[in-house]
Amino acid sequence: MFNIPKGTKDVLPTQSYKWQYIESTAREVGRVFNLKEIRTPVFEHTELFRRGVGETTDVVGKEMYTFEDKGGRSITLKPEGTAGAVRLFVENGLSSTPMPVKTFYITPAFRYERPQSGRLREFHQFGIEVFGSEAAETDAEVIFAASSFLNKLGIKNVRLELNSIGCKDCRSRYNSALKEYFKPHLDDMCESCRTRFDTNPLRMLDCKEESCKKTVASAPSILDYLCDECKAHFEKVKHILDCQKVRYAVNPRIVRGLNYYTRTVFEFVSDDIGAQGTVCGGGRYDGLVAELGGAPTPAIGFAVGIERLMLLMENTGASYPKEPVPRIYIGGMDESSREAAFTLASALRSAGISAEVDHMYRSVKAQMKYADKLGAEYVVIIGESEMQSGELNIKNMRLGTSATVKTDEVYSYLKEEKEND
Ligand code: ATP
Numbered sequence: 001m002f003n004i005p006k007g008t009k010d011v012l013p014t015q016s017y018k019w020q021y022i023e024s025t026a027r028e029v030g031r032v033f034n035l036k037e038i039r040t041p042v043f044e045h046t047e048l049f050r051r052g053v054g055e056t057t058d059v060v061g062k063e064m065y066t067f068e069d070k071g072g073r074s075i076t077l078k079p080e081g082t083a084g085a086v087r088l089f090v091e092n093g094l095s096s097t098p099m100p101v102k103t104f105y106i107t108p109a110f111r112y113e114r115p116q117s118g119r120l121r122e123f124h125q126f127g128i129e130v131f132g133s134e135a136a137e138t139d140a141e142v143i144f145a146a147s148s149f150l151n152k153l154g155i156k157n158v159r160l161e162l163n164s165i166g167c168k169d170c171r172s173r174y175n176s177a178l179k180e181y182f183k184p185h186l187d188d189m190c191e192s193c194r195t196r197f198d199t200n201p202l203r204m205l206d207c208k209e210e211s212c213k214k215t216v217a218s219a220p221s222i223l224d225y226l227c228d229e230c231k232a233h234f235e236k237v238k239h240i241l242d243c244q245k246v247r248y249a250v251n252p253r254i255v256r257g258l259n260y261y262t263r264t265v266f267e268f269v270s271d272d273i274g275a276q277g278t279v280c281g282g283g284r285y286d287g288l289v290a291e292l293g294g295a296p297t298p299a300i301g302f303a304v305g306i307e308r309l310m311l312l313m314e315n316t317g318a319s320y321p322k323e324p325v326p327r328i329y330i331g332g333m334d335e336s337s338r339e340a341a342f343t344l345a346s347a348l349r350s351a352g353i354s355a356e357v358d359h360m361y362r363s364v365k366a367q368m369k370y371a372d373k374l375g376a377e378y379v380v381i382i383g384e385s386e387m388q389s390g391e392l393n394i395k396n397m398r399l400g401t402s403a404t405v406k407t408d409e410v411y412s413y414l415k416e417e418k419e420n421d
């Protein structure tokens with residue numbers, strides 16, 4: 001017996017329809033927002049994430065699945081989707097195509113974290129990345145796409161928290177202010193924060209240690225350090241959201257875990273799934289494309305954690321569509337009627353109707369029971385007399401009614417019934 005690796009999950013046959021539903025909803029959002037799907041490899045050169053996510057982040061510092069391959073290269077399983085998307089954009093010369101380049105992805109991601117509710121070592125993300133526009137309208141559109149995805153899934157009770165972390169200049173002024181503020185408190189803060197103090201004080205705002213949270217609460221706000229352009233950009237984003245009646249709260253403590261963000265950052269947060277309440281995180285990363293070797297190109301995106309989203313759906317009673325069931329179960333009584341059942345099933349399947357037959361040589365009674373368990377909408381059992389007359393007795397399992405239908409008219413019968421359903 002083998003066990004699944006810690007922090008990973010199977011998707012069971014009875015559960016996969018939920019994943020399919022979420023993924024098709026994501027693709028539908030992609031369609032209406034005119035985003036094109038991209039797919040990047042599950043692993044990349046380690047250096048991409050070091051540069052793209054940032055050495056001083058927890059993701060790069062502590063959480064990456066990194067190994068040397070047989071050719072002696074350092075390889076890392078993707079911990080997130082943005083760095084790979086940017087590499088794709090740069091490497092394939094997409095900067096010479098008309099802007100903006102609007103993309104989305106659905107991908108597994110890997111982080112060596114302590115597994116707990118809403119925190120896995122392999123998890124999945126639906127993300128979008130839009131390249132080439134620095135307009136505030138683009139920020140708003142990306143935020144709409146996230147909120148429209150959550151809405152379509154029937155998720156309520158998530159709040160949108162919004163912040164601007166400015167540009168390089170704003171941040172360097174802010175970092176100095178933070179250092180000045182935190183300096184006298186350092187002895188009360190956790191070890192990671194003492195390191196962050198030297199490497200990246202902004203990260204201290206993100207600390208989840210109770211002892212640090214108190215100190216962080218009174219830290220200066222980034223919003224007081226924004227330059228005029230960044231301030232104007234943020235005002236415009238908020239203005240568009242206001243006009244569209246999107247509700248949000250400005251939270252100057254949101255800095256996001258990855259280093260590449262600039263200006264707008266946002267999270268969709270829930271109180272219904274415990275400590276890991278952020279289902280979606282995103283923001284602008286105007287410096288990243290150049291950082292990874294491309295021509296300077298502004299960009300913005302988000303990623304939703306699908307497992308956390310599912311947790312939220314379970315906990316708040318957001319409903320999934322019904323699990324798909326066979327349209328018809330076609331049983332057989334003996335060798336030749338089983339063959340006829342098989343032939344009919346094949347014809348229906350070719351025409352796009354889901355049909356199931358007996359694989360287990362069950363008795364007629366057991367087949368009826370099994371068909372019921374499957375939830376088949378219609379059931380027909382073929383026997384000698386049906387073979388002779390060419391007429392079948394099709395039972396509607398939901399209504400308990402029956403109809404006599406010619407064998408070669410089963411398809412049109414089921415189709416007509418569908419219209420009446
Ligand atoms: P967290 O607050 O959990 O540390 P993060 O800032 O590390 O989040 P991002 O890198 O912004 O997360 O990833 C975007 C989304 O991916 C998160 O909002 C969350 O829904 C999901 N996510 C991140 N890490 C995990 C994980 N280990 N397991 C499950 N989902 C995750």
Ligand code: MG
Pocket residue numbers: 257
């Ligand atoms: Mg994290």
